[in-house]
Amino acid sequence: MTPPLDGFTVVALEQAVAAPLATRNLADLGARVIKVERVDGGDLARGYDNAVEGTGAHFVWLNRGKESLAVDLKSPAGADVVRRLIGRADVFVQNLAPGAAARLGLGADRLRAENPGLVVADLSGYGSGGPMAERKAYDMLIQAEAGLISITGTPDEPVKTGIPTADIAAGMYTAQSVLAALLRRARTGGGATIEISMLEATVEWMGHAVYTQLHTGRQPPRMGLGHTAIAPYDAYPTLDGQMLIGVQSDRGWRDLVTKVLDAPELAHDERFATNVRRVRHRAECDAEVARRTGRWTTAELDARLAAAGVPAAQVKQLADVVGHPQLTARRRWRPIGTEFARVDALLPPATFDDFEARMGDVPALGQHTRALLLEAGLTEAAADRALDLGVAAQHDAPAPA
Numbered sequence: 001m002t003p004p005l006d007g008f009t010v011v012a013l014e015q016a017v018a019a020p021l022a023t024r025n026l027a028d029l030g031a032r033v034i035k036v037e038r039v040d041g042g043d044l045a046r047g048y049d050n051a052v053e054g055t056g057a058h059f060v061w062l063n064r065g066k067e068s069l070a071v072d073l074k075s076p077a078g079a080d081v082v083r084r085l086i087g088r089a090d091v092f093v094q095n096l097a098p099g100a101a102a103r104l105g106l107g108a109d110r111l112r113a114e115n116p117g118l119v120v121a122d123l124s125g126y127g128s129g130g131p132m133a134e135r136k137a138y139d140m141l142i143q144a145e146a147g148l149i150s151i152t153g154t155p156d157e158p159v160k161t162g163i164p165t166a167d168i169a170a171g172m173y174t175a176q177s178v179l180a181a182l183l184r185r186a187r188t189g190g191g192a193t194i195e196i197s198m199l200e201a202t203v204e205w206m207g208h209a210v211y212t213q214l215h216t217g218r219q220p221p222r223m224g225l226g227h228t229a230i231a232p233y234d235a236y237p238t239l240d241g242q243m244l245i246g247v248q249s250d251r252g253w254r255d256l257v258t259k260v261l262d263a264p265e266l267a268h269d270e271r272f273a274t275n276v277r278r279v280r281h282r283a284e285c286d287a288e289v290a291r292r293t294g295r296w297t298t299a300e301l302d303a304r305l306a307a308a309g310v311p312a313a314q315v316k317q318l319a320d321v322v323g324h325p326q327l328t329a330r331r332r333w334r335p336i337g338t339e340f341a342r343v344d345a346l347l348p349p350a351t352f353d354d355f356e357a358r359m360g361d362v363p364a365l366g367q368h369t370r371a372l373l374l375e376a377g378l379t380e381a382a383a384d385r386a387l388d389l390g391v392a393a394q395h396d397a398p399a400p401a
Helices: 018-028 057-062 077-086 108-114 139-145 167-190 198-205 206-218 252-259 264-270 275-280 282-293 296-306 318-322 325-329 367-375 380-389
Strands: 008-011 033-038 066-071 089-094 119-124 194-198 233-237 241-246 333-337 342-346
Touching: 008 077, 008 333, 018 033, 018 057, 018 066, 018 119, 066 333, 066 367, 077 108, 077 275, 077 367, 077 380, 089 167, 108 119, 108 194, 108 342, 119 167, 139 198, 139 282, 139 333, 167 194, 167 198, 194 198, 194 264, 194 282, 233 282, 241 282, 241 296, 252 275, 252 296, 367 380
Parallel strands: 008 033, 008 089, 033 066, 089 119, 119 194
Antiparallel strands: 233 241, 333 342
């Protein structure tokens, strides 16, 4: 079947994580994504590491299925090439430093005047206006400003999340808003200018914690693996490790103590009769559960919990995740090409019944530059001159191993 975004073209002036994640989602759905990069090294994420057969892990994750155009945007000729491509595109996404795109002649007002149907998505740390509009923003800094670090970790030590949560939140809202704008354009013919703030995306993801603070004046405490509003909800000891158990209903509590822990007397204990009471008596509740879970190995307890329908999980290391039997059974890995080798990549989580996500290759820096210069209207001689002068750069990808 035809990919959902087949025929749509996205030009992306992007770097790092947030905007590349948004456009990779669009590429997976069939859009053509032209990634504009610096001639001197390209997207900074290319150099974070070389963990994936010589290519950066972040870059492989975020940039499959894109074409790479390497040009010097500070040169009038380079900026003109990008502006021409945007003039034919459906979407322009950028996450440069505040004001940088406008200074390059790539501001939303000018671009939409030249291409009224264009959807422009400007992604920044703090949004336009306000006292922090000009501040540089990285994931950890946004996690701190959004309060995420303040509620993550143990009572003794706050930590940031182990993945770039702020970047991912902003990237997902960017992709979502672009799709909404394209849907509206199909009805009205008009484009859109969209602003996405990493801070605002992350504060939205703070969810119940923000609303607890807003309406009670109380900061939710750091709970480690626990939950501020649910009990039992934590890691509990086994003979050979630990098991995560999360009971979110009173029926689930009764199933846990009668069908799994062989402690039916706890089902009638008034201290634990409702979730509100279990939270009030959290220490006693956790102690009663922990005193009983230690009778089984992790695998044995896991099987008992699954048979009883009680929500639970083992704490897996990443080595276990890449070979996870659920992902294997559902065939979620696909090979893609990178600059130096074929590697495995994870299918995106949305599974269509008539279409599989387009898992394109990860481009080398400037791999498609000459072809895109010609597409922008340059003659072959002018394209070669731009390459010779360093206004643009072409790097052909070696054959995958």
